[in-house]
Amino acid sequence: MKISNPVLPGFNADPSMIRVGDTYYIATSTFDWWPGVRLHESKDMVHWNLLPGPLNRVSQLDMRGNPSGGGIWAPDLSYADGKFWLIYTDVKIVNGAFKDCTNYLVTAEDIHGPWSEPVRVNGVGFDASLFHDDDGRKYLVQQTWDFREYRHPFNGITLTEFDTETMHLKPETARIIWHGTDVKLVEGPHLYKINGWYYLFCAEGGTQYEHQESVARSRTLDALSFEVSPHDPFISNFDTPDTYLQKQGHGALVNTPGGEWYYASLCGRPWRHETEPAHGVRGWCTLGRETSIQKVEWDEDGWPYVVGGHGGQRYVEAPKDAIETEAPVDHSQHDEFESDELDINWNTLRVPFTEAMGRVSGGSLTLRGQGSLSNLFELSLIGRRWQAFDFDAETKVTFSPDNYMQMAGLTNFYNHLCWSWAFVTWDEKRGKRVIEVAQNDFDTYTSFLKDKAIEVPDDVEGVWLRTKVRTSTYTYEYSFDGEIWHEIQVTLDAAVLSDDHVARRYGGFFTGAFVGLAAVDLAGYGKEAVFGYFDYQER
Structure with missing residues (x-):
């Protein structure tokens, strides 16, 4: 192995x-x-x-x-x-x-x-x-x-x-x-x-x-x-800018029962836009800082060194006495919300998932609208890590907003400063539910569709939302029946959701991009959104 x-x-x-x-x-x-x-x-x-x-x-x-x-x-x-x-x-x-x-x-x-x-x-x-x-x-x-x-x-x-x-x-x-x-x-x-x-x-x-x-x-x-x-x-x-793994450093040493040594280190895998020079821009780590493992040996004076050089290797010999472990082939996830507890892959921000955020059981997740996606105290959002450069994620949301301050949908999220989402909200001019796509990039909030926001027909109860992430860019789609999908003509730069982008202007640049579900009610009435399922498939 x-x-x-x-x-x-x-x-x-x-x-x-x-x-x-x-x-x-x-x-x-x-x-x-x-x-x-x-x-x-x-x-x-x-x-x-x-x-x-x-x-x-x-x-x-x-x-x-x-x-x-x-x-x-x-x-x-x-x-x-x-x-x-x-x-x-x-x-x-x-x-x-x-x-x-x-x-x-x-x-x-x-x-x-x-x-x-x-x-x-x-x-x-x-x-x-x-x-x-x-x-x-x-x-x-x-x-x-x-x-x-x-x-x-x-x-x-x-x-x-x-x-x-x-x-x-x-x-x-x-x-x-x-x-x-x-x-x-x-x-x-x-x-x-x-x-x-x-x-x-x-x-x-x-x-x-x-x-x-x-x-x-x-x-x-x-x-x-x-x-x-x-x-x-x-x-x-x-000094190894062309290696597959970058940023290696912080980690820990371990020995095997047979006396071999290995070192687990954080690492990053940057990508670059086509217009960016290979050595002028190290790249964008949208998956955040990950974990790699390198083989370690010792010289005659008792000093450790990484096998293959200090730049590390993408593929490393497993321990000779390794016991093969069963684990998922990839990190795809399908959640029908049948349990009364969130799946182990889900995370919330700062506080545990409680009734203040919503509830889960019986085939649905209900999120109770709280603060915006920039809120550090009251936020109804559950997210899971991006664990592949290319994936699709989708959900079905049933939501009946009364005003534009009430929103619910599918988000790609780095932190309170950098995120985007496709969401269902209310357009008071048309007196209709609509689908909007918005992005927050530090202090700039952008609604992309505005008066062209997509109307949700009155006879449609639930709206399906999907995001397609393709390394450097990502998009959102919607459906009114779960079968015929329509791409929303907004292409977003994935670099905005990277450690490297956030580090330019903020000190807390240590995590990585998440995809998740969220509900907001800035009016303070706790409007609830019901999510029927969530599907994350790596490509």
């Missing part, structure tokens, strides 16, 4: 990979999407299955009002003392000098849960991980954030001992163990003890095309005792 990268396509960033027995687990960031932290499992590193989110209660994670791109940054999954340990950060500010983050710890005996109530750890910096030393001691390892305008904000890696009896840190033990290289922006630390050496793996260079992973080591955990690897960078695509 061969690992085909990315192994977790679509927004699955900052992988923390571990092995327990013959099973591998990966935890990835979810930012402002709910539930918090995404978990996958595999026995072969090739095929991965999605597990329930561990942070599924507001008592564990309260993100109401969090900025887009805030929330869960770089969770760390580990296993020791017969249980799983999960460290996660909730970031409350993404722009400006401050980050205002809090690190929490939860545990579980079973990866499927239940997970404990959280222990508040500290707020020194984000990207915290828990290191279990072989002498029984535990340490929190984390990026250190310096808000002072006359200092670099990334102020090294802080190590603090964690007391398992009190379940609190020992602040008096805190020390900076490494300041990183001249690339700067050192973050995402993971610490390992191998053959008497402490190896510190850290991301540097930011999380765009300059991103990389560096490795340092020390015989002790003393302050500033780590020396950088002669193979630095360990992994990077800054």
